Amino acid sequence: MASNKKLLVLPGDGIGPEVMRQVRRVVDWMDKRRHVSFDLQEGLCGGAAIDAHGTPLTDETMADALQVDAVLFGSVGGPKWDDLPFEQKPERGLLRLRKEMDLFANLRPAMVFPAMADASSLKRELVEGLDIMILRELTGGVYFGEPRGVETLADGTKRAVDTQVYTTPEIERVARVAFELARKRGGKVHSVEKANVMHTGVLWRQTVTKLHEAEGQGIELHHMYADNCAMQLVRYPKQFDVIVTDNLFGDMLSDCAAMLTGSLGMLPSASLGAEDPTTGRRMALYEPVHGSAPDIAGKDIANPLAELLSFAMLLRYSFDMQEDADMVETAITNVLNAGFRTADIYAPGTAKVSTTVMGDTLLREL
Numbered sequence: 317m318a319s320n321k322k323l324l325v326l327p328g329d330g331i332g333p334e335v336m337r338q339v340r341r342v343v344d345w346m347d348k349r350r351h352v353s354f355d356l357q358e359g360l361c362g363g364a365a366i367d368a369h370g371t372p373l374t375d376e377t378m379a380d381a382l383q384v385d386a387v388l389f390g391s392v393g394g395p396k397w398d399d400l401p402f403e404q405k406p407e408r409g410l411l412r413l414r415k416e417m418d419l420f421a422n423l424r425p426a427m428v429f430p431a432m433a434d435a436s437s438l439k440r441e442l443v444e445g446l447d448i449m450i451l452r453e454l455t456g457g458v459y460f461g462e463p464r465g466v467e468t469l470a471d472g473t474k475r476a477v478d479t480q481v482y483t484t485p486e487i488e489r490v491a492r493v494a495f496e497l498a499r500k501r502g503g504k505v506h507s508v509e510k511a512n513v514m515h516t517g518v519l520w521r522q523t524v525t526k527l528h529e530a531e532g533q534g535i536e537l538h539h540m541y542a543d544n545c546a547m548q549l550v551r552y553p554k555q556f557d558v559i560v561t562d563n564l565f566g567d568m569l570s571d572c573a574a575m576l577t578g579s580l581g582m583l584p585s586a587s588l589g590a591e592d593p594t595t596g597r598r599m600a601l602y603e604p605v606h607g608s609a610p611d612i613a614g615k616d617i618a619n620p621l622a623e624l625l626s627f628a629m630l631l632r633y634s635f636d637m638q639e640d641a642d643m644v645e646t647a648i649t650n651v652l653n654a655g656f657r658t659a660d661i662y663a664p665g666t667a668k669v670s671t672t673v674m675g676d677t678l679l680r681e682l
């Protein structure tokens with residue numbers, strides 16, 4: 317049993333270790349009360365690794381990340397390391413993890429807790445109960461396609477080029493993740509591109525349709541143009557369950573969906589890689605959407621819920637522990653319903669609590 321629960325924890329910098337401490341308390345609780353033990357290792361990444369080893373990610377930690385079942389990541393970076401050359405910065409540690417683990421599927425849920433529906437930029441009735449999953453292709457598309465660059469033409473004008481490229485295997489593997497997700501959720505997938513004006517969009521639509529015929533039994537598939545999707549997200553977001561899209565459109569649509577929920581301190585994410593053909597195991601890294609928040613680090617005021625929700629995703633998607641994931645998410649819902657808020661989500665009439673007290677309250681609720 318323990319062999320399929322190997323977990324590498326990389327708290328990182330700034331508020332990373334502070335919010336991760338609250339996750340560790342939940343892990344200890346699970347160990348004692350739920351009799352689930354994790355084979356847990358903790359490592360260094362980012363500025364913390366630079367200070368200790370002179371590099372944002374050692375080869376040893378990289379090797380550990382490749383052999384565990386899941387990585388739980390905090391955040392990296394901060395003013396202390398801002399003057400380092402680009403190649404040595406804390407962020408390179410995270411980029412190396414993403415690259416070597418080949419994390420091509422980025423999951424960004426947008427979930428609105430009942431007690432937080434008034435924090436949204438939309439009216440309460442439009443977002444109450446909202447639970448959508450944006451799945452963004454993360455390693456292909458226009459951010460990586462060749463040719464790319466800027467050239468100066470003979471007449472002195474400049475010309476910049478970026479190239480959108482997708483192959484059928486790249487589209488298939490992310491669409492397959494979308495169908496898997498939909499099966500564990502509401503059973504509906506919107507595949508989003510611009511097949512009306514882009515060749516990659518046409519191939520995307522054909523490939524997803526074909527895969528759906530072969531492997532999408534029971535999944536309701538819709539195709540939608542990206543511009544319309546942006547509009548629909550703010551018009552009637554509850555029509556969506558899983559949205560799967562390319563790197564560029566996913567970058568924008570996931571930020572747009574995130575703001576439907578109101579707060580950066582509550583947004584988790586997951587990045588998944590290829591499935592091992594023999595074990596069926598997927599590389600996976602879970603992290604909050606927020607950064608290391610140097611402006612509030614060390615003050616015990618950061619919101620630990622994004623990291624805790626990232627951990628709940630880890631339980632759900634890497635360890636298939638649906639009941640435990642539900643339990644953590646329900647406890648968070650109840651703590652918010654009871655009026656407990658860290659400073660970033662404080663509203664008049666609620667109780668402002670520290671990072672540690674938010675953790676205490678959650679443990680009591682569990």
Ligand code: NAI
Pocket residue numbers: 331390391392393394395407410580581582603605606607608609610611612617618619620622660
């Ligand atoms: P940030 O997300 O760290 O902070 C933006 C604002 O949101 C700040 O005012 C911060 O106090 C607040 N905030 C963020 N998380 C919060 C939480 N859990 N609770 C309460 N308030 C929270 O983004 P910023 O300021 O652009 O970057 C700061 C550092 O973090 C930089 O060094 C940046 O490179 C790094 N960063 C790292 C990321 C990662 O490790 N994946 C992602 C984004 C930024």
Ligand code: MG
Pocket residue numbers: 567568571
């Ligand atoms: Mg972005």
